[in-house]
Amino acid sequence: MKQIIFTDLDGTLLDGFNYSFKKALPYLKILKEKKIPVVFCTCKTQAENEYFQKKLKNNTPFIAENGGAIFIPKNYFSFSFPYSKSSKNYFIIELSEPYKKLRAVLNKIKKETGFKIKGFGDMSAKEVSEDSGLSLKMAKLAKRKNYNESFILLNNSNKDEAEKEKILFEKIKKAGFNFTHGGRYYNIFGKNAGKGKAVKILAKLFQKEFGEIKTIGLGDSLNDLSMLKVVDVPILVKNKNGIWNPKIKFSKLYRINGIGPEGWVKGIESFVLK
Ligand SMILES: [Mg+2]
Incomplete structure (x- = not known):
C-alpha cells in the first residue's frame, strides 16, 4: 500500500x-x-x-x-x-476566497468591534519579521498571501481574550468565512x-x-x-x-x-x- x-x-x-x-x-x-x-x-x-x-x-x-x-x-x-x-x-x-475579500471582512469587523486587529497586510516585512521571528527574507515571502490572512488580536479593551475570540469567530462565521488559530496567529479564509x-x-x-x-x-x-x-x-x-x-x-x-x-x-x- x-x-x-x-x-x-x-x-x-x-x-x-x-x-x-x-x-x-x-x-x-x-x-x-x-x-x-x-x-x-x-x-x-x-x-x-x-x-x-x-x-x-x-x-x-x-x-x-x-x-x-x-x-x-x-x-x-x-x-x-x-x-x-x-x-x-x-x-x-x-x-479559498481572494485575499482582498478576506482583508475587507477583517476591516469591517475591526470597525464594528473596535478590536485591534493587525494582519500581515497591515504590517511591513520588517514588522512581520520582528513579530514572527522569521528572517526579513522569509517575512517577505510570508507576506505574499493570496488565500488566507494571518492576524493578531491586540489586547486593548477590558474584555478578556476568550470573550473577544468568541465575538471575533462569530463575526467571521456570520460573514460566511472560516477561521482557525495556529501556533501564533489567527487566520481567516474562505468557507470552502x-x-x-x-x-x-x-x-x-x-x-x-x-x-x-x-x-x-x-x-x-x-x-x-x-x-x-x-x-x-x-x-x-x-x-x-x-x-x-x-x-x-x-x-x-x-x-x-x-x-x-x-x-x-x-x-x-x-x-x-x-
Ligand atoms: Mg504548526
Whole structure:
C-alpha cells in the first residue's frame, strides 16, 4: 500500500522557534528513496512552500495557506483532473476566497468591534519579521498571501481574550468565512477552504494514481485538526510549549512524545518506516 504523508510545517516538521528542518532532513532523504510522498500542508504561502520545497529537494504537490489552494506540479500525476487555474509550473486548485475579500471582512469587523486587529497586510516585512521571528527574507515571502490572512488580536479593551475570540469567530462565521488559530496567529479564509478539505481532494488524486493508499498526517496545533481528522494515521506532536494541544482530541489520534521535529521524526519512525 502506498503511504502518503501530509505534514504541517511550523512547529511540526520545522522547529517552532528557529524554523530549522535539520532534524527531519535525514528522514526526508529516506522517504524520498522509498518514494513516499511528503506533502506540505501548511498556512505558509506559495512562495514560502517553494522555498522549502527547493531546500528539501521535494517535488510533490503542496497545500498552501491553510488549505486555501493546492499546488500540483504539472508533471506529477499521469492523468488530467479539474483545476481552477494553471501557472508555469502548477495546476492550482483554489478553495479559498481572494485575499482582498478576506482583508475587507477583517476591516469591517475591526470597525464594528473596535478590536485591534493587525494582519500581515497591515504590517511591513520588517514588522512581520520582528513579530514572527522569521528572517526579513522569509517575512517577505510570508507576506505574499493570496488565500488566507494571518492576524493578531491586540489586547486593548477590558474584555478578556476568550470573550473577544468568541465575538471575533462569530463575526467571521456570520460573514460566511472560516477561521482557525495556529501556533501564533489567527487566520481567516474562505468557507470552502481548510486543511482537511484540501487533504481529502489531494488524497483522491493520489488514490487515482497509486491505487490503495494510506494517509499519515502530522501536526502540532489547532489549525491541523481538520487535517488530522481526515487521514488514516493522525499524529500529534508536542507544541513548542512542550505539551500536546489540549483542544485536539479524538479517539484515533496518536500523541507522540517529542516537540516539533523531534516528534515528527519519532512519528515517521514508528508509523511509516516501521
Ligand atoms: Mg504548526
